[in-house]
Amino acid sequence: MSDTLITIIAIALAAVLMFVFPLMTISDRTDDVAQLTVETATTEFVDTIRSTGKITRSNYDKFVETIGSTGNTYNVEMEVQVKDENLGKKVSQAQADKIGENVYYSVYTSQIEEALDGNNATYYCKEGDIVSVSVKNTNQTISQQLKNFFYTVTGNDSYTIAAEHAGIVTANGN
């Protein structure tokens, strides 16, 4: 009797050790690869905006396609902090050429996408604007599902693949 029990336990353990553990490890590595891909794509996308001074439909589509090729779905958030050159209205004493006294106002994802859907299919930035993009996965990756199944540490809202990059635009787009 006890022999049968031990054999069953041994088989169960063997299944976990030989099947689930490698699967977890491999799915973890897959997430790492996806993370790397998304990070590289985000950096490249932001740097293109910074050096050309504009966000174009084709660039944005290419970026979304690249991160989509990892097999996950993502939420892309963009923000452009537009440098306001007419300072006089907001502060009493300021010069436009003094670094650090600039005032910024922000334009977010939906407004940028509106411009991308417009006639020009382009959002134009100018020198000195700050552009930032952050990406998070919205689906559950296999590694997340397995972890949820075994030790339920990650909730449904949490993400494992995330990348962000920001920088100052160095060219006037036109």
Place this chain on the structure above:
Amino acid sequence: MKIQGLAVIAIIIILPMSIILGSYANNQIKTLSLQSQYDSKLQNATYDAIKAFQLNMSNSTTSDLANSKMRDIEASVNTFYSSLASNFNMTGYGEEVLKNYVPAVVYTLYDGYYIYSAYENKLEKDIYGENEENATYKDGKNINGLKPYVYYSCRYKRANGDDFVITYSLDSYITIQGKIDGKSVNESGYLLSGVDYNNVEGYYTYKGVRIKPESMTSKGLQQSVYVPDATPSNDSEKIILIDGNLAGSIKTYPCKKVNGVKYYIENMGVSTAKVFSMINDEKRYQRRCIIK
């Protein structure tokens, strides 16, 4: 016990251990990488702030005035926070949020330092004893701002009555102000160690090198200066004529530069010796000057 039993027990013991150790090692790795990320972000932001400060200072003609310097520093602090915010990819109110995590930003300058930190705002009541309604900040509100300049100075009080303040700087330049041996002192200069004075022969040695005394009348310490309405007293000095009339002459005097002003000594070595400086082509005599 059969060999399967031993194997099962061994696995049951080893598996949890390896899981726990693995997660512990993972945590350590994550902490380290997060630490280095934060370090590099903070370093980048500090670099940006210093760069902005340098550029603002060198592009401003009034950067040596306290008011303008404070403005430059505030601009630099702004740069620091906006750089930090964009490094952390904070959106919207990122800067204001980050200010809660930065206790103080210190700018150590040549002779003192500024601290940018949070403080409690004090708002005095107006003459009718009422609160000012239109004030930007209310009484007791916590705001971030630049505190007054603090010099690297220290007051020394001794039992023998000496009472003086030494103001230090980032190099060996110091200023001493106060009372020493009953005399008022206000001196500044570079503090050098390794200077010895030979009492018998009356010369200084600095780091083993003997410094010979220099005579004010020696050629090397003389300077030529244009003096209006003066006539040359020897061949080496030149007369300046305009339309044939005497305008003045270029004369040579023993000279010393003190705080950016050149002082010339007239009639050196005679009891009527006087010290003057030239301001707008005019001789300005110094009162009560002792010439050694």
